[in-house]
Amino acid sequence: MKHLISCKQYDNHEQLDGFFSRVEEANKIRYREGIRLPFGHVAKDKIMATLFYEPSTRTRFSFETAMHKLGGNVISSDSAGQFSSHAKGESLEDTIQVVSQYADVIVLRHPEKGAAQRAADVQGSIIINAGDGDGEHPTQALLDLYTIKKRFNKIDGMRVALIGDLAHSRTIHSLVYLLGLYKNVEILLASPKEFSLPEQLISHLFEKRVRFAPWYDLRKMLLEGRPDVIYLTRLQKERIPPAMLINEPEWSKFSFGNDELELVKEDAIIMHPLPRLKELATCVDKDKRAVYLNEQVRCGLEIRIGLLCSFFKDTTL
Numbered sequence: 541m542k543h544l545i546s547c548k549q550y551d552n553h554e555q556l557d558g559f560f561s562r563v564e565e566a567n568k569i570r571y572r573e574g575i576r577l578p579f580g581h582v583a584k585d586k587i588m589a590t591l592f593y594e595p596s597t598r599t600r601f602s603f604e605t606a607m608h609k610l611g612g613n614v615i616s617s618d619s620a621g622q623f624s625s626h627a628k629g630e631s632l633e634d635t636i637q638v639v640s641q642y643a644d645v646i647v648l649r650h651p652e653k654g655a656a657q658r659a660a661d662v663q664g665s666i667i668i669n670a671g672d673g674d675g676e677h678p679t680q681a682l683l684d685l686y687t688i689k690k691r692f693n694k695i696d697g698m699r700v701a702l703i704g705d706l707a708h709s710r711t712i713h714s715l716v717y718l719l720g721l722y723k724n725v726e727i728l729l730a731s732p733k734e735f736s737l738p739e740q741l742i743s744h745l746f747e748k749r750v751r752f753a754p755w756y757d758l759r760k761m762l763l764e765g766r767p768d769v770i771y772l773t774r775l776q777k778e779r780i781p782p783a784m785l786i787n788e789p790e791w792s793k794f795s796f797g798n799d800e801l802e803l804v805k806e807d808a809i810i811m812h813p814l815p816r817l818k819e820l821a822t823c824v825d826k827d828k829r830a831v832y833l834n835e836q837v838r839c840g841l842e843i844r845i846g847l848l849c850s851f852f853k854d855t856t857l
C-alpha cells in the first residue's frame with residue numbers, strides 16, 4: 541500500500557488483525573538494563589508534512605506526536621486554506637507536487653470528497669488521508685476499530701451502534717467499510733431519516749451481507765438492540781445546507797446523556813471521534829464505559845505510530 545486514502549483498500553480482516561498486532565509491537569515500551577528506550581529512529585531523517593485545509597486537534601497533533609516519537613521531523617500548515625498558496629489560487633495538485641519535494645509523507649485534510657485521491661494521483665510523496673470532506677477518514681476508523689479490538693479482544697459478532705449524522709460523518713463511512721470485513725457483525729444505525737447513511741454504503745453492507753438496521757428512536761435502539769459499542773457523532777454543520785439545520789428538536793432526540801446511559805449494557809463502550817457538541821453530555825465522561833477522552837485517544841496515537849512505522853518499513857514491525 542503506497543498511500544492510505546480509503547478503507548476500501550483493505551479487502552480482508554487478516555490484513556487488519558496483522559496490522560493491529562504490529563501496532564501493539566511498535567508501541568511496546570522497551571527497556572535495556574532498566575532504562576526506558578525511545579521508540580527508535582524509524583523516521584530518522586524523514587519529514588512529514590501535515591497539510592490541513594480544515595480544523596483539527598486530535599488528528600494533526602497525534603500524527604505530529606507520532607512522528608516526533610519516531611525521531612522524524614514535521615513541517616505543518618494547520619490552516620492551509622488560508623495560509624498556503626491555495627489562498628492565491630494554487631491547485632491542490634500543484635501544492636502536492638511542490639510539498640512532495642520536501643516531505644516523505646503528506647498527511648492531508650481537505651474539505652472536498654476525493655481530494656486525497658487527487659493528491660495520490662499526482663505521484664509524489666506518500667499520502668495519508670486525514671479526512672476528505674464527507675468522504676472518508678481511514679486513520680480514525682483504524683483507531684476506532686483498534687479501540688474496540690483492544691477492549692473486547694475481538695470484532696466478530698459485535699453489535700455496533702452508529703449514531704448521529706450518518707450522512708456526512710466521514711469517520712462513520714470509513715468504519716462501516718472496516719466493520720464489513722468481519723464475521724457476524726451487526727450494525728445499528730440511529731439517525732434522523734434525512735441524515736441516514738449514504739446509498740453507496742448501504743449497498744456495500746448488502747454486498748458484504750452485513751446485518752444492519754436503521755433506528756429512528758435512539759432509546760428504543762439502546763433498549764432493544766443492546767449494542768456492545770455506542771459510537772456517537774456530531775452534526776456536521778459545515779457540510780449541511782442551512783435549510784436542513786432548522787430541525788433542531790428532531791436532532792436532539794439523538795443526543796446521549798444520563799437517561800440513555802441507564803439503558804446501556806454494563807460491559808459496553810461509548811465512543812466518539814470528537815469534537816462533541818450537544819449530542820453527548822459531559823455527565824457521561826466519568827462513566828467507566830466512556831472511552832472517548834482516554835482509551836480512544838491513546839489508541840489514536842498508537843495507530844499513527846504503527847502506520848508511520850509501516851510506511852517507513854520498520855524491520856522490527
Ligand code: NCD
Nearest residue numbers: 598599671677774813814815
Ligand atoms: C472527525 C473528523 O474530522 O472527521 N474528527 C476527528 O478527526 N477526530 C469528526 C468530526 O469532525 O466530527
